Amino acid sequence: MASVSLHRLTKKFTGMAAVEDLQLEIGDGDFVSLLGPSGCGKTTTLRLIAGFPQPDAGEIRVGHEVVSSVSLMVPPERRAMSMIFQSYAVWPHMTVAQNVAYGLKFKKLSRQESDQKVTKLLQLVRLDALKDRYPAELSGGQQQRVALARALVVEPQILLMDEPLSNLDANLREEMRFEIRRLHEEFAITTVYVTHDQAEAMATSDRIAVLNKGRMIQVGRPAEIFDHPKTRFVAEFVGKANILAGHLDAGSSLALADGLKIQVSGDADAPTHGEAAVCLRPHNVVLTHQESEAQGLKDKGFNLFPGVVRRHIYFGDTIDYSVELSFQRMLRVIAPPSQRYDNGQQVYAAAHPDHCVLVKEA
Amino acid sequence: MPTAETIATAQVERRPWLKGWDPSLPVLIGTAFFLIVLMLLPLGAIFTASFWDQAGLTFSKYIEVFSNRAFLTAIWNTVIISSWVGLISVVIGGLLAWLITRTDLPWKKSIRALVMASFVTPPFLGAFAWTLLAGPNAGLLNQLYRALTGAESALFNIFTMQGLIFVMAIYSFPYVFSMIANVCELMSSDLEDAAGILGANKLQTAWTITLPLALPALVSGFIVAFLQSLSLFGAPAILGLPAGIHTITTQIWTFFQYPPRLDLAAAFSVPLLLATMLLIAAQKKILGRKGYSTVGGKGGQRRLVRLGRARIPVFLLVLFVLSLSVFLPYWILLKAALSKAWAVPLDWANFTLDNFRFAFFQYSDTQLAIFNTFKLGIITASVGTLIATLIAYITQRNLLRGARFLTFFALAPLVIPGIVLAVGLFIVYTQPPVVLYGTIWILFVAYLTKEMPIGFSQAQSTFKSIHPELEDASRIIGANRLVSLKDVTAPLARSGLIAAWCFIFIGVIRELSASILLFTAKSKVVSVVIFDLKEEGQIGVICVLGIALLLVTFAVILAAQWVVGREVFATRE
Numbered sequence: 001m002a003s004v005s006l007h008r009l010t011k012k013f014t015g016m017a018a019v020e021d022l023q024l025e026i027g028d029g030d031f032v033s034l035l036g037p038s039g040c041g042k043t044t045t046l047r048l049i050a051g052f053p054q055p056d057a058g059e060i061r062v063g064h065e066v067v068s069s070v071s072l073m074v075p076p077e078r079r080a081m082s083m084i085f086q087s088y089a090v091w092p093h094m095t096v097a098q099n100v101a102y103g104l105k106f107k108k109l110s111r112q113e114s115d116q117k118v119t120k121l122l123q124l125v126r127l128d129a130l131k132d133r134y135p136a137e138l139s140g141g142q143q144q145r146v147a148l149a150r151a152l153v154v155e156p157q158i159l160l161m162d163e164p165l166s167n168l169d170a171n172l173r174e175e176m177r178f179e180i181r182r183l184h185e186e187f188a189i190t191t192v193y194v195t196h197d198q199a200e201a202m203a204t205s206d207r208i209a210v211l212n213k214g215r216m217i218q219v220g221r222p223a224e225i226f227d228h229p230k231t232r233f234v235a236e237f238v239g240k241a242n243i244l245a246g247h248l249d250a251g252s253s254l255a256l257a258d259g260l261k262i263q264v265s266g267d268a269d270a271p272t273h274g275e276a277a278v279c280l281r282p283h284n285v286v287l288t289h290q291e292s293e294a295q296g297l298k299d300k301g302f303n304l305f306p307g308v309v310r311r312h313i314y315f316g317d318t319i320d321y322s323v324e325l326s327f328q329r330m331l332r333v334i335a336p337p338s339q340r341y342d343n344g345q346q347v348y349a350a351a352h353p354d355h356c357v358l359v360k361e362a
Numbered sequence: 363m364p365t366a367e368t369i370a371t372a373q374v375e376r377r378p379w380l381k382g383w384d385p386s387l388p389v390l391i392g393t394a395f396f397l398i399v400l401m402l403l404p405l406g407a408i409f410t411a412s413f414w415d416q417a418g419l420t421f422s423k424y425i426e427v428f429s430n431r432a433f434l435t436a437i438w439n440t441v442i443i444s445s446w447v448g449l450i451s452v453v454i455g456g457l458l459a460w461l462i463t464r465t466d467l468p469w470k471k472s473i474r475a476l477v478m479a480s481f482v483t484p485p486f487l488g489a490f491a492w493t494l495l496a497g498p499n500a501g502l503l504n505q506l507y508r509a510l511t512g513a514e515s516a517l518f519n520i521f522t523m524q525g526l527i528f529v530m531a532i533y534s535f536p537y538v539f540s541m542i543a544n545v546c547e548l549m550s551s552d553l554e555d556a557a558g559i560l561g562a563n564k565l566q567t568a569w570t571i572t573l574p575l576a577l578p579a580l581v582s583g584f585i586v587a588f589l590q591s592l593s594l595f596g597a598p599a600i601l602g603l604p605a606g607i608h609t610i611t612t613q614i615w616t617f618f619q620y621p622p623r624l625d626l627a628a629a630f631s632v633p634l635l636l637a638t639m640l641l642i643a644a645q646k647k648i649l650g651r652k653g654y655s656t657v658g659g660k661g662g663q664r665r666l667v668r669l670g671r672a673r674i675p676v677f678l679l680v681l682f683v684l685s686l687s688v689f690l691p692y693w694i695l696l697k698a699a700l701s702k703a704w705a706v707p708l709d710w711a712n713f714t715l716d717n718f719r720f721a722f723f724q725y726s727d728t729q730l731a732i733f734n735t736f737k738l739g740i741i742t743a744s745v746g747t748l749i750a751t752l753i754a755y756i757t758q759r760n761l762l763r764g765a766r767f768l769t770f771f772a773l774a775p776l777v778i779p780g781i782v783l784a785v786g787l788f789i790v791y792t793q794p795p796v797v798l799y800g801t802i803w804i805l806f807v808a809y810l811t812k813e814m815p816i817g818f819s820q821a822q823s824t825f826k827s828i829h830p831e832l833e834d835a836s837r838i839i840g841a842n843r844l845v846s847l848k849d850v851t852a853p854l855a856r857s858g859l860i861a862a863w864c865f866i867f868i869g870v871i872r873e874l875s876a877s878i879l880l881f882t883a884k885s886k887v888v889s890v891v892i893f894d895l896k897e898e899g900q901i902g903v904i905c906v907l908g909i910a911l912l913l914v915t916f917a918v919i920l921a922a923q924w925v926v927g928r929e930v931f932a933t934r935e
Binding site: 050051052075076077079081082083085086087089090091092093102103105106107147150151154156160 | 831835849
């Protein structure tokens with residue numbers, strides 16, 4: 001019963017709402033990321049779950065039991081949770097083994113049992129050779145694994161992670177993403193993971209909750225979030241996005257600035273008429289300079305945008321084009337390296353209506 | 363049959379009571395309350411005594427004080443003296459700081475140690491040593507001058523306004539030194555290089571970049587030195603009074619001579635208090651200006667300026683300055699302590715250990731004073747560290763509502779000159795319900811109040827350096843607040859708190875300006891005895907006590923450095 005539910009959670013700091021009316025259900029064994037820019041309230045949410053601050057409104061339940069509300073607080077040490085901190089918070093005055101063993105002090109285990117568990121965890125994170133070192137003698141990545149072992153050894157029902165990889169260098173960060181996902185698949189601990197890095201959230205999570213300005217914007221599986229962003233904020237924060245604004249007729253046809261009409265798609269709760277915008281991912285745009293091919297795409301129902309290549313950057317595995325459309329709007333296109341166009345060349349950009357996803361402004 | 367839901371609800375109803383009881387809470391609230399009372403009582407007493415008498419509200423005390431020419435002269439003297447002290451301190455302290463941080467001056471570590479030595483030398487002791495060095499008749503430097511030139515007159519007379527300013531300045535400049543040194547260390551050479559690459563020559567760079575960046579520190583250094591000399595009692599009493607020069611502090615002291623005029627002392631204290639507050643506020647404002655925040659940034663690269671041929675002459679000059687505050691005074695103290703007659707050369711005929719025997723074994727006043735000083739030092743340092751630690755922990759971790767105001771109360775004594783504090787405490791504790799006057803406990807309260815800011819700042823910076831997540835990390839895996847304090851916070855804070863203890867201890871054993879109003883025959887302390895013995899002309903015994911005071915001070919500093927394993931008393935290398 002280690003599901004977590006946040007019900008209308010609000011936390012204010014000096015009058016400013018850091019978290020406002022937050023609603024989130026996290027199932028048993030789920031891995032959920034809280035994703036958002038800095039200051040969006042994701043760390044506050046995590047610390048609320050841990051029981052450090054008391055909410056100003058709403059409540060947090062673990063299973064059926066209320067653990068945080070305006071009138072009661074179960075202290076952090078009685079929540080059967082573990083947390084990995086952004087600073088790692090590895091205690092500098094204890095050795096690696098002492099750090100990992102610390103939480104077992106409160107479990108009433110025999111010395112032998114405790115030693116066994118510590119050894120097992122140290123092997124798991126590949127630190128058994130370094131168990132008598134002090135944290136100052138470890139690299140950042142090793143300290144991070146100490147923090148991980150320390151959090152896992154107490155066999156928590158819920159694991160909280162606060163940007164655990166943000167202090168690592170890029171290569172190690174990528175490696176640790178997979179490591180964290182692998183550990184999750186092994187232990188299936190309910191996990192809440194805070195990050196501002198969308199790739200990290202994608203790689204690790206079952207579901208992603210996007211936060212902005214203390215409010216929950218969208219919750220869903222990584223693919224849902226990426227392919228069907230509900231708002232312009234989600235579209236732009238998760239991945240690269242072209243946002244095209246226009247006037248929506250009934251019948252999912254969007255009139256752009258110069259009168260160009262494109263077919264769009266949207267969820268059930270998407271706007272149906274009036275001012276609206278669509279998100280078009282750069283890699284969902286096809287480029288061609290041949291009339292015939294363009295015509296063929298049009299026949300298949302693609303939206304066609306005539307334009308001129310203004311700039312291109314060669315990345316090796318892709319080429320990033322900026323195409324100026326007839327209404328002086330730049331469209332970003334990510335194309336495979338086999339498609340070469342020069343600056344100034346006339347092209348058609350084509351996008352399927354399924355990829356032109358209606359988004360709300362806020 | 364109860365379902366999971368009903369069990370959960372039952373627990374929910376039982377828990378709030380359980381949760382509401384946090385055993386650390388009464389301790390925290392009690393400490394906060396104690397601090398506030400400690401600070402408010404003396405200040406309240408001063409204001410009350412200066413505005414009220416039997417007849418009720420009155421301004422007569424202020425009128426009496428501020429219409430008297432002699433009293434106004436004392437205020438004017440203080441302003442003149444403090445301004446000069448501030449100015450000289452900025453010049454000496456600023457230059458020394460620049461030389462040590464930004465040039466290839468040799469022996470920097472030793473010079474720093476000497477600056478630190480002048481920092482911890484009680485100014486009243488320095489002033490006393492200088493009466494032996496530059497007294498107009500017997501002063502050794504004047505003897506030397508006469509012997510060398512055959513002149514009849516004296517070269518120096520330390521019992522003058524200039525002499526007083528000189529002595530106060532050589533013991534005030536270390537305050538400026540440490541402030542400027544900090545700024546110089548944070549200022550990266552890149553800032554100057556940036557000007558250089560745009561075409562500025564060295565002088566232009568110094569004028570347009572380096573000086574403006576250092577200016578806030580220079581101004582606030584001036585203010586700190588000014589305040590320091592404003593509140594000093596010992597040096598002006600030793601050097602100024604024989605020449606009939608009164609300052610505010612010595613004037614307050616005379617209000618306590620028979621017949622005591624507490625009301626006038628209080629009325630005279632209020633402007634001093636207000637001036638101090640204003641200056642501190644000004645200093646905060648100058649340092650807090652946003653434009654200078656770059657100085658506080660990352661260190662960056664620092665290149666040392668080569669002094670070239672001037673290296674050795676400059677070094678000798680620095681040594682000369684420090685000999686004024688350290689070598690010469692220490693030497694004369696040692697010489698006089700070992701002499702039968704201090705003014706004649708020290709040879710076997712003149713050598714004696716009698717002064718030591720007398721000070722430590724015969725004279726009951728000094729024995730009692732030494733005992734009292736140590737007792738007060740240890741008790742105040744222990745209680746002070748404990749309270750400062752709790753208050754710093756509350757403010758740093760925001761444990762109580764309105765914790766920020768506690769910072770204000772803990773730092774309040776910074777704006778209360780020692781003698782003003784003593785006036786307030788005297789008024790409070792000579793009358794029921796709590797009569798402490800006549801015991802050492804009134805000194806304890808005075809020291810505890812006076813040393814609170816230093817203990818608090820040290821404890822606060824200690825907790826600041828301990829990331830709160832280190833405590834959170836133990837809470838979340840099963841430790842309650844107290845266990846977490848014991849296992850994580852305490853071991854990490856240990857060395858910082860030992861340093862706080864040492865700071866307070868040193869502050870207590872050298873305290874004079876509050877003690878001078880609060881001691882009685884049974885509650886004398888070393889500094890007061892030194893002051894008393896001067897009246898009796900017991901030069902040798904004073905020197906013995908002074909040396910003992912200095913030795914204990916240095917021993918405590920060394921012990922603290924050893925325990926902490928780093929130079930707690932020096933600024934960063």
